[in-house]
Amino acid sequence: xxxxxxEAGARRRQISFAFVWFGLVFTFGWMVLxxxxxxxxxxxxxxxxxxxxxxxxxxxxxxxxxxxNTCWLTSTNVAIFLGAxxxxxxxxxxxxxxPMVGFPFAVFSIYRDRFHIAVLVAxxxxxxxxxxxxxxxxxxxxxxxxxxxxxxPMAALTAFSTIVYPVLYFAxxxxxxxxxxKRARRDAEQSSRAKTVLLSGISHEMRTxxxxxxxxxDLLRDDAQRSGDVRQAEYANRIMEAGETLLATVDKTxxxxxxxxxxxxxxxxxxxxxxxxxxxxxxxxxxxxxxGVLLQVEDTKATVLANTALFEDALGxxxxxxxxxxxxxxxxxxxxxxxxxGYHRITIADNGPGFGAVDPALAFAPFERxxxxxxxxxGAGMGLALARIKAEAMSGTVGIDFDVPSxxxxxIELPAxxxxxAS
Numbered sequence: 182x183x184x185x186x187x188e189a190g191a192r193r194r195q196i197s198f199a200f201v202w203f204g205l206v207f208t209f210g211w212m213v214l215x216x217x218x219x220x221x222x223x224x225x226x227x228x229x230x231x232x233x234x235x236x237x238x239x240x241x242x243x244x245x246x247x248x249x250n251t252c253w254l255t256s257t258n259v260a261i262f263l264g265a266x267x268x269x270x271x272x273x274x275x276x277x278x279x280p281m282v283g284f285p286f287a288v289f290s291i292y293r294d295r296f297h298i299a300v301l302v303a304x305x306x307x308x309x310x311x312x313x314x315x316x317x318x319x320x321x322x323x324x325x326x327x328x329x330x331x332x333x334p335m336a337a338l339t340a341f342s343t344i345v346y347p348v349l350y351f352a353x354x355x356x357x358x359x360x361x362x363k364r365a366r367r368d369a370e371q372s373s374r375a376k377t378v379l380l381s382g383i384s385h386e387m388r389t390x391x392x393x394x395x396x397x398x399d400l401l402r403d404d405a406q407r408s409g410d411v412r413q414a415e416y417a418n419r420i421m422e423a424g425e426t427l428l429a430t431v432d433k434t435x436x437x438x439x440x441x442x443x444x445x446x447x448x449x450x451x452x453x454x455x456x457x458x459x460x461x462x463x464x465x466x467x468x469x470x471x472x473g474v475l476l477q478v479e480d481t482k483a484t485v486l487a488n489t490a491l492f493e494d495a496l497g498x499x500x501x502x503x504x505x506x507x508x509x510x511x512x513x514x515x516x517x518x519x520x521x522x523g524y525h526r527i528t529i530a531d532n533g534p535g536f537g538a539v540d541p542a543l544a545f546a547p548f549e550r551x552x553x554x555x556x557x558x559x560g561a562g563m564g565l566a567l568a569r570i571k572a573e574a575m576s577g578t579v580g581i582d583f584d585v586p587s588x589x590x591x592x593i594e595l596p597a598x599x600x601x602x603a604s
Contacts, residue, residue, distance in 0.1 A: 198241060200288060203346055204234040204253055207339055208260075214335060220322050223267060230260035247297060250288040254301050257281065262308040266319040272328030273336045275312055280343040281305040287347035387431050395424040447488050447574045451598035454483040454517055454527060461497045462515065465504050473509045476500075481517035483525045485595040487575045492595065495571040495579070499529045499591050502565070507533030507588070520594070524577075528592040535589045536581060568593060 208231040215227035233256025237249045244252070258281055265275040285301040323332060402417035462476050469476050485492070503513040513531045520526045569579040577595040 198238075198249075200346070200350070201234050201238050201241075201249075201253065203342075204257065205231070205238065207342065208234055208257070211264075211335070211339075214331065218323060218327070223264070223322055226260050226263045226267070229263075230257050233257060233260075247289065247294050250285075251297055251301065254281070254284060254288070255304065258301075258305050258308055261305075262312055265312050266316070267321060268323040268332050269321050269325045269328035270316065271325050272323060272332030274332060275309060277336055277340045277343065278305040278309045278312075280340055280347075283347055284343070287350045388428070388435075391424055391428045391431065395421055395428065398424060447491065449486050449488055449575060451484050452487045452489050452492055454485055454525060455481050457489065457493050457496060458515055458517075458527070460493060461500050464497060465500050468501075469504045469513070472504060473511075474504050474507055475512045476504070477512060477514045479514070479516040483517050483519075484598040485525050486598045487577070487595050491571045491575055495568040495593055496527060496529075498565070498568040498571075499579075499593060502591070503529050503531040503533075503589070507531035519597070523597055524594050525597050526592050526594040528590060530585075530588060530590040532588040535585065535587060536583065565591070 208227065212224070212227035212231045215223040218224070233253040237244065237253050241249065258278065261274060261277045261281070265272075265278070268274045282302055282305050285298045289298045289301075291298065398417045398420040402414050402421065405411075405414035405417055458478055458481075462478055466476060500513065500515065507513055511531055511533050513529065516528045516530070518526050518528065565579070565581075572579045572593050572595065575595055577593060579591070579593050582590040582592070
């Protein structure tokens with residue numbers, strides 16, 4: 182990552198100093214032109230413009246890029262202004278100040294160098310305004326005929342090149358940024374695929390020993406119960422509960438990896454929301470009673486287009502989080518509304534501590550246990566991630582309402598069934 186940033190910065194520096202070569206060529210041409218005029222004052226103006234680029238080129242390894250660009254931009258603007266003052270207006274030297282307004286946007290970072298951009302955008306504007314107001318007060322060294330015949334074509338060529346060169350610069354930089362974005366996306370996709378393969382492999386490898394642990398613990402519990410050893414039976418029972426909880430987490434991880442890798446085919450059909458809610462609530466009713474949590478369900482006749490198994494699992498993840506984290510004597514509500522046309526939203530709300538100041542992107546990251554998940558609550562931090570990926574597999578979405586005054590409110594939104602809507 183750092184290497185990519187360094188390489189990108191080096192490329193931008195090379196392109197910026199290409200401007201210096203461009204400036205050296207044109208200012209050298211102007212210096213030769215002014216030398217042929219035989220007027221030392223005009224020659225010194227051309228030499229000033231050339232010297233700005235020459236100094237930057239000479240000290241390129243010692244000057245920070247921002248100050249190098251400031252140096253040649255300032256010297257060039259001042260030289261154009263002085264040239265416009267001593268050359269007859271038919272020479273059109275002043276028009277070269279116009280494209281200089283756009284140059285700072287090409288050579289400075291709009292995020293880091295805003296002060297330099299503001300100053301060097303204002304500089305040619307101010308210099309042109311001063312020249313326009315005071316142009317009759319300056320002694321003209323280059324007459325009308327020479328200005329029109331020689332200086333005007335050179336000024337037009339310089340102004341045109343000054344416009345074209347930043348356009349080429351932006352095209353080159355945009356192409357480089359596009360390549361960098363594609364490379365970063367490719368690296369991220371490769372990393373994601375590797376992580377998915379690793380999760381799937383580890384999960385498969387863990388299932389066999391976990392099933393052996395659970396089976397042996399079951400045998401130990403049965404033996405202890407037959408021999409009347411209550412303590413050993415309790416220990417064996419705890420081993421079984423911990424093994425089953427860990428096995429459930431492994432199953433979730435495998436399911437997450439399979440869906441993330443799109444290895445699981447998804448078939449959508451009309452599903453009655455009330456039936457799925459009833460099954461999910463029945464699954465977690467015992468745990469809710471054990472924790473002292475009240476589950477309240479709102480009646481609904483809504484029908485969604487979904488995969489029944491995925492819908493039930495996704496909704497179960499959200500209800501399970503509500504039951505686990507709302508706290509003792511809390512309440513979890515399950516409601517169904519239509520927040521937008523063509524979709525039904527199933528909302529799970531509770532009066533617990535809520536999510537607090539959590540980054541929305543972090544909330545749905547797998548294996549991320551948020552601030553409300555205390556150390557006494559077991560979990561791998563995959564509930565919201567699993568719910569989201571399963572909802573997305575059904576063309577739905579999962580979200581969190583962070584603007585609630587208290588508690589937590591999470592929802593899953595799925596497409597409404599067209600058949601149900603028609604009936």
